[in-house]
Amino acid sequence: MSGVRLLVGTRKGAFVLTADGKRADWKVDGPFFAGWECYHVKGSPVDPQRLYCSQSSSWFGQLMQRSDDGGKTWNPAGNKFAYDGIAGTHQWYDGTPHPWEFKRVWHVEPSLTDPDTVFAGVEDAAMFKSTDGGANWAELGGLRTHATAAGWMPGAGGMCLHTILLDPVNPERMYVAISAAGAFRTDDGGVTWKPINKGLKSLHIPVADAEVGHCVHRLAIHKSKPDTVFMQKHWDVMRTDNAGDQWTEVSGNLPTDFGFVIDVHAHEPETIFVVPIKSDGEHFPLDGQLRVYRSKTGGNEWEAMTKGLPQENCFVNVLRDAMCVDQMDECGVYFGTTGGQVYGSADGGESWKAIVRDLPAVLSVEVQTLA
């Protein structure tokens, strides 16, 4: 492995941060698409030069950008996201039916096998797929037309499909998460979907263990154990060992189990990372101390990782797509904050260093491990 490339989406553009395998010195390129919100930037696992970026603006709507040279140059791809057939309605904040309306792409997920195939998770919640490098997008309509969909309701941030996990073994299996509908799984490549929320308990809905309505913030998976999925829910850290058929809470000794991000160590499938946030009413770290919590036991037993992170007067947030791990022998862990810092650890979370401190609010951080 020769180095790493971080792809950072922010409120005012995208940035590309590169370093060699030591991950000590970083080069910062950008902003690309200056002034635009870049919700997510991610590279193809099979062609690391192929990157996709979701670029949006309240003025000018949604754009998709594609790079074929690792982020040096970009070209607009297709930006037409039309719901398949009749859009239908979901539940609005006041309980009335509200038409499905496309607002933006929250998440792009390139295929594990084909650089021209990429999935997009959008608001209002739906999943789209392109098989021509992002030029054209078609909805996988079976999710939005699920029997429960008319009752889905947006969270405060909108009704977004923000997480897409591709099963590394079974190409027909995918997981998605929607705020605030919950987690869903397909076993037939996206034709049909089932809610996988059994075991979740959410106090913001009338029936705490309802089939849908849960505000799932993020899912994470390790390639060696695809049936084990970790979840940061609005409150509660959860895990499943049967592909979502049953979830178990593993918040354990976390000081607060509210948060957005969760990720799994590259080489240790039972080592996971979260960043606890004080509460849903106070989106900043507990006691003004920015702490990554690591569990080496797949949850329940957590330890605070603080070395190099601010331990006083820190009141930033870490958003759901803003943590990632690299594949280097000594696993690197990265996360970005709404204060514009991107922190990196080259030793599995033991110690941290600010790679860059003053970017616009960070929405997403992805990493590519380069050969």
Next chain:
Amino acid sequence: MIRVELPQHLRTLAKINGEVRVEVDGEVTPRTVLDALEAAYPMLCGTIREYGSGERRAFLRFFAGEEDYSHLGMDVRLPEAVARGEEPLLVVGAVAGG
């Protein structure tokens, strides 16, 4: 020849310096101007008017001849000065601040 002045973000997107000039056959309206603009610069599709409805995006305005054409529909005739290329159609982003 119709002159169109775009917001800076759209000029950057379309790799345009200064005003855009497009040819419009027949009546000069917001719709016909935008049809010609999007044909010449496909990356602008969806950025000025919505896909599907074809309506102006909410945070943009159309000004011509010191008049606001934003609420007059896509098929209103633009001023003769715009049709003759003497003045530009201005596509303007709503101001925002904090």
